[in-house]
Amino acid sequence: MKVNTNKMFKVAQQQNFAIPATNFIDLESARAYTEVAEDRNFPLILAYAESHKEIISLEEAAIIGNYFSEKIKTPVALHLDHGSDPEFIFKAIKLGFKSVMIDASEKSFKENIAITKKIVDFAHKYDVTVEAELGHVGANDYSESSEITDSVYTEVKDVVEFVTKTNIDSLAISIGTAHGVYKGIPKINFDRLVEINEKTDIPLVLHGGSSTGDENLHRCAVNGINKINIYSDFVNGAYNTIQNSEVIDYIEMKKLATESMKQTLNHYFDVFNTQSIL
Numbered sequence: 001m002k003v004n005t006n007k008m009f010k011v012a013q014q015q016n017f018a019i020p021a022t023n024f025i026d027l028e029s030a031r032a033y034t035e036v037a038e039d040r041n042f043p044l045i046l047a048y049a050e051s052h053k054e055i056i057s058l059e060e061a062a063i064i065g066n067y068f069s070e071k072i073k074t075p076v077a078l079h080l081d082h083g084s085d086p087e088f089i090f091k092a093i094k095l096g097f098k099s100v101m102i103d104a105s106e107k108s109f110k111e112n113i114a115i116t117k118k119i120v121d122f123a124h125k126y127d128v129t130v131e132a133e134l135g136h137v138g139a140n141d142y143s144e145s146s147e148i149t150d151s152v153y154t155e156v157k158d159v160v161e162f163v164t165k166t167n168i169d170s171l172a173i174s175i176g177t178a179h180g181v182y183k184g185i186p187k188i189n190f191d192r193l194v195e196i197n198e199k200t201d202i203p204l205v206l207h208g209g210s211s212t213g214d215e216n217l218h219r220c221a222v223n224g225i226n227k228i229n230i231y232s233d234f235v236n237g238a239y240n241t242i243q244n245s246e247v248i249d250y251i252e253m254k255k256l257a258t259e260s261m262k263q264t265l266n267h268y269f270d271v272f273n274t275q276s277i278l
Contacts, residue, residue: 002076007277028254030068033046035262045099079100083103100129120167131172172206176188217272221272
């Protein structure tokens with residue numbers, strides 16, 4: 001059942017859990033995620049990142065995402081992740097995406113507000129929910145194994161003004177995570193999470209969930225984070241599963257990869273304390 005994120009986040013806030021946002025890059029990954037969601041009867045945010053447009057086009061992603069989100073009975077929000085080009089975001093909305101992220105976090109505070117508000121004003125006309133980022137969740141270095149990132153913490157003092165002036169539906173915050181795979185386990189600033197959560201009742205989002213550690217993620221999920229993005233753990237898990245097998249047949253490799261992705265999502269549903277919203 002294709003929906004926007006409003007209802008699922010409302011229940012997640014009431015019952016203290018997070019919903020996985022799973023980036024799909026092809027038909028197989030989208031099918032794997034939605035099959036697990038349907039089997040568990042849990043909500044899912046089926047995400048497609050603008051940065052993956054060279055792997056799978058927006059038009060192709062829309063066809064796949066619309067098909068699987070409409071096919072199953074459990075609520076699925078087809079979501080555009082890390083949209084940076086407004087025209088790309090507008091096109092995604094017209095192609096059926098029910099949730100979009102505008103990431104203007106590298107802009108100045110004033111520019112971030114202006115750009116985000118432009119997206120919100122357009123999206124809400126189509127009953128599409130909008131996520132924005134305040135602070136900046138950066139990336140690990142090229143090897144994805146560095147302790148150094150370019151992340152910038154979300155400033156608590158900016159949260160209320162940003163939410164009020166943009167009218168966003170959810171807010172991605174930076175509290176110590178980064179995109180990619182870490183060297184060791186990151187240190188999450190839970191005090192900052194509590195401070196932000198006390199300032200606003202808007203659903204909060206955590207990017208860079210992969211390899212952040214189950215204890216960290218569970219603690220985030222039950223203390224105000226309602227959406228957690230996972231990508232690297234899916235593809236790295238699939239790759240490692242294939243590497244550790246003796247399978248050489250292409251079709252069998254794809255089956256192994258798909259099964260690994262399903263196991264990873266089942267694991268994170270449990271870590272995030274995800275519950276049914278029906």
